[in-house]
Amino acid sequence: xxxxxxxxxxxxxxxxxxxxxxxxxxxxxxxxxxxxxxxxxxxxxxxxxxxxxxxxxxxxxxxxxxxxxxxxxxxxxxxxxxxxxxxxxxxxxxxxxxxxxxxxxxxxxxxxxxxxxxxxxxxxxxxxxxxxxxxxxxxxxxxxxxxxxxxxxxxxxxxxxxxxxxxxxxxxxxxxxxxxxxxxxxxxxxxxxxxxxxxxxxxxxxxxxxxxxxxxxxxxxxxxxxxxxxxxxxxxxxxxxxxxxxxxxxxxxxxxxxxxxxxxxxxxxxxxxxxxxxxxxxxxxxxxxxxxxxxx
Amino acid sequence: xxxxxxxxxxxxxxxxxxxxxxxxxxxxxxxxxxxxxxxxxxxxxxxxxxxxxxxxxxxxxxxxxxxxxxxxxxxxxxxxxxxxxxxxxxxxxxxxxxxxxxxxxxxxxxxxxxxxxxxxxxxxxxxxxxxxxxxxxxxxxxxxxxxxxxxxxxxxxxxxxxxxxxxxxxxxxxxxxxxxxxxxxxxxxxxxxxxxxxxxxxxxxxxxxxxxxxxxxxxxxxxxxxxxxxxxxxxxxxxxxxxxxxxxxxxxxxxxxxxxxxxxxxxxxxxxxxxxxxxxxxxxxxxxxxxx
Numbered sequence: 186x187x188x189x190x191x192x193x194x195x196x197x198x199x200x201x202x203x204x205x206x207x208x209x210x211x212x213x214x215x216x217x218x219x220x221x222x223x224x225x226x227x228x229x230x231x232x233x234x235x236x237x238x239x240x241x242x243x244x245x246x247x248x249x250x251x252x253x254x255x256x257x258x259x260x261x262x263x264x265x266x267x268x269x270x271x272x273x274x275x276x277x278x279x280x281x282x283x284x285x286x287x288x289x290x291x292x293x294x295x296x297x298x299x300x301x302x303x304x305x306x307x308x309x310x311x312x313x314x315x316x317x318x319x320x321x322x323x324x325x326x327x328x329x330x331x332x333x334x335x336x337x338x339x340x341x342x343x344x345x346x347x348x349x350x351x352x353x354x355x356x357x358x359x360x361x362x363x364x365x366x367x368x369x370x371x372x373x374x375x376x377x378x379x380x381x382x383x384x385x386x387x388x389x390x391x392x393x394x395x396x397x398x399x400x401x402x403x404x405x406x407x408x409x410x411x412x413x414x415x416x417x418x419x420x421x422x423x424x425x426x427x428x429x430x431x432x433x434x435x436x437x438x439x440x441x442x443x444x445x446x447x448x449x450x451x452x453x454x455x456x457x458x459x460x461x462x463x464x465x466x467x468x469x470x471x472x473x474x475x476x477x478x479x480x481x
Numbered sequence: 482x483x484x485x486x487x488x489x490x491x492x493x494x495x496x497x498x499x500x501x502x503x504x505x506x507x508x509x510x511x512x513x514x515x516x517x518x519x520x521x522x523x524x525x526x527x528x529x530x531x532x533x534x535x536x537x538x539x540x541x542x543x544x545x546x547x548x549x550x551x552x553x554x555x556x557x558x559x560x561x562x563x564x565x566x567x568x569x570x571x572x573x574x575x576x577x578x579x580x581x582x583x584x585x586x587x588x589x590x591x592x593x594x595x596x597x598x599x600x601x602x603x604x605x606x607x608x609x610x611x612x613x614x615x616x617x618x619x620x621x622x623x624x625x626x627x628x629x630x631x632x633x634x635x636x637x638x639x640x641x642x643x644x645x646x647x648x649x650x651x652x653x654x655x656x657x658x659x660x661x662x663x664x665x666x667x668x669x670x671x672x673x674x675x676x677x678x679x680x681x682x683x684x685x686x687x688x689x690x691x692x693x694x695x696x697x698x699x700x701x702x703x704x705x706x707x708x709x710x711x712x713x714x715x716x717x718x719x720x721x722x723x724x725x726x727x728x729x730x731x732x733x734x735x736x737x738x739x740x741x742x743x744x745x746x747x748x749x750x751x752x753x754x755x756x757x758x759x760x761x762x763x764x765x766x767x768x769x770x771x772x773x
């Protein structure tokens with residue numbers, strides 16, 4: 186209690202944030218009991234019937250929900266891989282440019298798409314990727330048949346992954362560039378004296394020095410394995426590509442909010458949250474163990 | 482020296498070419514949309530526009546600016562951005578101070594930290610969240626755009642990491658002069674942490690300006706939509722529904738140039754603050770990720 190006399194300002198300062206957390210983070214968590222109910226909005230949580238694990242059984246029996254989980258995994262894993270490889274290579278190549286002004290100009294241009302929302306970019310992409318759009322006109326000039334990027338199940342995932350990498354690779358390069366700036370220049374000087382060419386230097390100095398940060402970024406990305414990017418998919422997809430492009434989050438939105446299957450929607454959401462949480466905890470543990478990374 | 486050798490010079494030329502090409506690819510879509518917005522409707526419908534306007538025209542901007550629904554949504558977006566950012570700043574600034582203290586000084590710190598971190602790691606999902614918003618009476622209220630996003634643990638961590646970098650001597654001097662924690666926070670910490678407050682303000686502004694899903698989910702009346710939600714319904718949902726229309730119907734509805742103008746106006750504030758964004762975001766992004 187004598188402690189409280191000293192620390193009361195601290196508790197008071199935290200109060201507004203805690204109220205917000207309680208209302209918008211912890212109160213919703215109590216709602217996960219709906220996952221075990223046949224929830225009816227007019228009966229509320231108290232009145233709705235308990236159904237045990239039926240919603241979860243249903244989740245693994247329904248063909249569309251299994252397809253949706255698979256779509257999510259495929260899209261998310263490919264995004265994680267390419268959002269690691271492309272920035273990694275881009276940072277190394279950008280680091281080779283010796284003119285600072287050119288380097289900075291390129292950086293300014295590639296960071297830009299990250300800050301625009303998927304509504305804006307979706308609007309632009311729908312226009313550009315249409316059958317008679319800008320991209321198909323450019324492709325036609327080299328003799329390629331028009332491609333229905335956003336309406337063809339064979340092309341949709343490709344389009345989603347490429348456009349996501351396009352939006353984020355510049356921004357993801359930042360951490361790699363920061364790591365490259367920290368490499369001790371005497372290492373390169375020593376290699377130079379030993380007669381190593383630039384490729385050898387890249388292979389034996391640059392790449393190994395990027396390894397720790399790559400491990401950190403890669404492991405932390407594991408938590409996103411069920412996050413295929415709601416904002417992007419929602420703004421780019423349409424019923425024609427549900428088969429290959431529908432993901433957990435868009436599926437929850439349609440089944441729960443639009444069709445009113447609240448209990449089922451909560452169950453899928455809970456399934457996703459629990460798996461993500463486990464992966465996040467494991468990945469932070471690994472990132473700490475392998476690379477000494479801590480968020481606090 | 483390696484960069485004097487002929488193979489490296491050849492590599493360098495190709496490398497610069499490749500990177501410049503990639504950089505150009507990142508801004509081409511914006512240039513294309515800008516070109517469409519300044520072209521005539523006929524040229525846009527005929528698909529003639531590349532990266533430069535055809536039949537220069539301001540018609541699309543005139544139409545957009547005369548659309549009361551569009552102007553109202555801009556106003557709502559500005560309001561949510563200003564209020565939301567102010568609220569986030571206040572809450573984040575206050576919460577980061579006690580969390581930046583050592584356990585020795587503030588024993589309950591670790592309990593509070595866990596409350597924050599756990600909220601980042603786990604969430605109840607979309608449906609329970611929707612029900613809570615409903616129970617709180619926030620459906621169709623402007624405040625649904627401001628309150629739920631007010632605490633962002635990531636921003637709190639950013640702020641507290643900055644606070645930890647402030648020399649202890651400053652605080653000790655204030656303490657000896659008889660200042661309490663509130664006084665220390667507002668008189669000592671506030672002035673020296675303006676750069677990081679600017680970073681958080683920018684993060685929060687971009688978040689609010691770009692947010693569209695909350696408006697779509699919790700607001701039933703399109704009169705209450707912020708700009709991002711307005712654009713989502715007008716441009717993207719519209720486009721989805723035209724896919725099943727006959728070419729004749731599409732012709733009548735064709736709004737390519739107006740859409741382009743609206744998209745560009747929606748992106749404009751981000752482009753305006755972009756020079757600052759780039760500077761501060763790079764700092765924010767590398768803070769806490771690369772440590773010696």
